[in-house]
Amino acid sequence: MSDTAATLTQDRQKLEMAALAAPAVVFTVAMIAFPVVYTIWLGFQTFSSAGKQSFAGLANYSKLISDAEFWHGLWVTIALYVLSLTLQLVFGIWLALVLFHAKRLPGIVRSLFISPFMMPPVVAGMMWLVILDPSLGAANYILQWLGLPPSDWLASPSLVIPTVALIDSWQWTPYVALIVLGGLQSLPPSVYEAAQIDGASPFKTFQRITLPLLLPTIVTAAILRSVDLLRFFDIIYITTQGGPGNASNTLNIYGFRVGFEFFNIGYASALMLTLTAIVFGAVLAFNRLRGAVAW
Amino acid sequence: MNDAANTDRWIRWLNTLQLVLAGVLIMAPTVWMVLSSFKPSFEVTAYPPTLIFSPTLDNYVELTKTTPFLSYALNSLIVTVGSTALGLLFGIPAAFAVSWTRISWPAILTLAARMAPGTLFLLPWYVMFRQVGMIGSYTALILSHAVITLPIVIWVLLPSFDGIPRSVFEAAQVDGCSVTRILWRIALPLVASGVAVSAILAFVFSWNYFLFALVLSNGDTKTLIAAAFNFIGEGSTQWGALMAAATLIALPPLVLAALVQRWLVSGLTLGAVKG
Numbered sequence: 001m002s003d004t005a006a007t008l009t010q011d012r013q014k015l016e017m018a019a020l021a022a023p024a025v026v027f028t029v030a031m032i033a034f035p036v037v038y039t040i041w042l043g044f045q046t047f048s049s050a051g052k053q054s055f056a057g058l059a060n061y062s063k064l065i066s067d068a069e070f071w072h073g074l075w076v077t078i079a080l081y082v083l084s085l086t087l088q089l090v091f092g093i094w095l096a097l098v099l100f101h102a103k104r105l106p107g108i109v110r111s112l113f114i115s116p117f118m119m120p121p122v123v124a125g126m127m128w129l130v131i132l133d134p135s136l137g138a139a140n141y142i143l144q145w146l147g148l149p150p151s152d153w154l155a156s157p158s159l160v161i162p163t164v165a166l167i168d169s170w171q172w173t174p175y176v177a178l179i180v181l182g183g184l185q186s187l188p189p190s191v192y193e194a195a196q197i198d199g200a201s202p203f204k205t206f207q208r209i210t211l212p213l214l215l216p217t218i219v220t221a222a223i224l225r226s227v228d229l230l231r232f233f234d235i236i237y238i239t240t241q242g243g244p245g246n247a248s249n250t251l252n253i254y255g256f257r258v259g260f261e262f263f264n265i266g267y268a269s270a271l272m273l274t275l276t277a278i279v280f281g282a283v284l285a286f287n288r289l290r291g292a293v294a295w
Numbered sequence: 296m297n298d299a300a301n302t303d304r305w306i307r308w309l310n311t312l313q314l315v316l317a318g319v320l321i322m323a324p325t326v327w328m329v330l331s332s333f334k335p336s337f338e339v340t341a342y343p344p345t346l347i348f349s350p351t352l353d354n355y356v357e358l359t360k361t362t363p364f365l366s367y368a369l370n371s372l373i374v375t376v377g378s379t380a381l382g383l384l385f386g387i388p389a390a391f392a393v394s395w396t397r398i399s400w401p402a403i404l405t406l407a408a409r410m411a412p413g414t415l416f417l418l419p420w421y422v423m424f425r426q427v428g429m430i431g432s433y434t435a436l437i438l439s440h441a442v443i444t445l446p447i448v449i450w451v452l453l454p455s456f457d458g459i460p461r462s463v464f465e466a467a468q469v470d471g472c473s474v475t476r477i478l479w480r481i482a483l484p485l486v487a488s489g490v491a492v493s494a495i496l497a498f499v500f501s502w503n504y505f506l507f508a509l510v511l512s513n514g515d516t517k518t519l520i521a522a523a524f525n526f527i528g529e530g531s532t533q534w535g536a537l538m539a540a541a542t543l544i545a546l547p548p549l550v551l552a553a554l555v556q557r558w559l560v561s562g563l564t565l566g567a568v569k570g
Contacts, residue, residue, distance in 0.1 A: 009468075012473075013474055016473060016474040016475055017392045017395060017396050017474060018392075019475075020388035020389065020391060020392040020474070020475065020478065021388065021389045021392040021393065021401045023384070023385045023388065023389070024385040024386060024388070024389035024401060024405065024445060024449065025389070025401050025404065027385055027441070027445065028401075028404050028405050028408055028442075028445070029404075031408075031416070031420075031438060031439075031441075031442050032404075032408040032411075032416060032442065033404075035416050035419035035420060035423070036411075036415065036416070036419075038419040038422075038423070039415060039416075039418055039419050042418065042419065042422075094313075095317050098310060098313045098314050098317060099314070101306075101307075101310045102310060102311070102314050107556060107557065109318075110556045110557070111552070111553040111556045112318065112321065112322055113318075113321060114552055114556055114559060115321075115322075115325060115549055115552070115553075116321060116325070118499060118548050118549055118552035119325075119503070119545040119548060119549055120502070120503035120505070120520055120523075120544060120545060120548065121503065121505070122503070122505050122520050122523050122524075122544070123328075123523070123541045123544050123545045124324075126328075126523060126526075126527065126537060126538075126540075126541040127324050127325070127327070127328040127538070127541055128324065129527065130327075130328070130331065130534055130537065130538060131324060131327060135342075136340050136342050136344075138327060138344045141342070141343050141344055170320075170321070170324065174321060178559075202306075227410045230412075231412035231413070231414075233412075233413075233414075233505070233506060234505045234506070237505070237509075237524075238505075238523070238524065238527065252412050252414055255412075255414050256414050256417075256506075259414065259417075259418050259421075260417075260421070260510055265418055265422065268414075268418055269418055272412060272414050272415040272418060273415070275412050275414075275415075276411045276412060276415050279410060279411065279412065280407075280410070280411075283410060
């Protein structure tokens, strides 16, 4: 009898748990899962200029393959991604090591270090737009002062990707640094002591001990940054809107403009689904890598 | 012996130097933005740029006079507070249920939604909200921004709920408490600081979010972030007002983040790193 009572409370508990999780699940299905299915359906539709909609099969996807702007967008996305991620990981690890050896950091210093990535990317874009202005900006003044030639920065088709990567790296390198710092602080001190007794140089200790032990944390930081970098939008939309010409037209910017400036919803859906597949592909690949370097 | 102490001092000095260098690189652009916002208009675009000037509030006055800055700010506040409240309302019980049952797919579902590019949802939302005449409504903006806040609340709270010893709940169960009662009366007070951190992070990321308001708002409901785009359109002669706008938009998230900076790291990595 007490057995049935126990099952009864267990059943009741399961029901209560389901009721607690239900609002979040229903909300997510309504706002995300259903719209995504709708997007997949939209990707097979074509809309005439009169607004008439008809089934197009794979037409939007075959258009993708022959669309030079899509391949250009893919190239811009990947170039910006690789450049930004490299900058942020290299300088993030450097900054983490510097912060780690500083030992005690007052709260105010920490607040200043996190300030770039706590402010809206849109604001970062606004401030750098002024600093990097080719004729009146402070950046060119500093270059001149150092005896270097001035640069067109965001206005130069060949420099716009590195410049945007620089702005994003200014904003997110401290974030990578804080993650790596967390990893450094959780490493067992015993390994350093052993290395010290063996007389290993600081550089050797870093290369042979610290870096391998840090790899899982670094991969975590890479995953978190990849998700943002592959769908790069805010800073570009504020500063160049994909320009000059189409030099910084990432896939996300291109898809947005196809959808909301040219109102080609069907083709924009196909573009966005492709970009989503790329983002999730990158996350899955990094997740495998994290499994491989775990200790 | 003396040699080693010397090397040690050398290394510490070198480290401090690098720390200062990093600090200058990180802070200089923000300082420049704030300084420019207080410059008289003729000095904002002066070349060579000036560091010493007599500060003025002219840019801020002009900003509020020539643009509906305050009503944009109110829109931002309504959307951000609304979506943060919705995120907490749905996220707290969900995080508790996931932590208790160890059935994690609801949490993963919300996280997957956070990882996809926003434009992916924005296309169908635009079509659907237009059909029901909700483009430009606060409701559409709050619902869309709750997609940002919900996973933040769930993933920041999960480790907090996980940290409560099971025995606490079991004792309450023996006393005949229902699960819902345990959540509100026992678990929630124990994770109060986690709730505060998740609320602040949700607020910050909802406030900072650009894309959804760009399409789903109209002239009356435009948020500050979406309106920032218009401030730039007004031409480079308005640099002072532009920097004043940028400073004011950045202020709320920066102040809030400074309040909880100690707990931010584990929250920001969605629990991937214990801060």
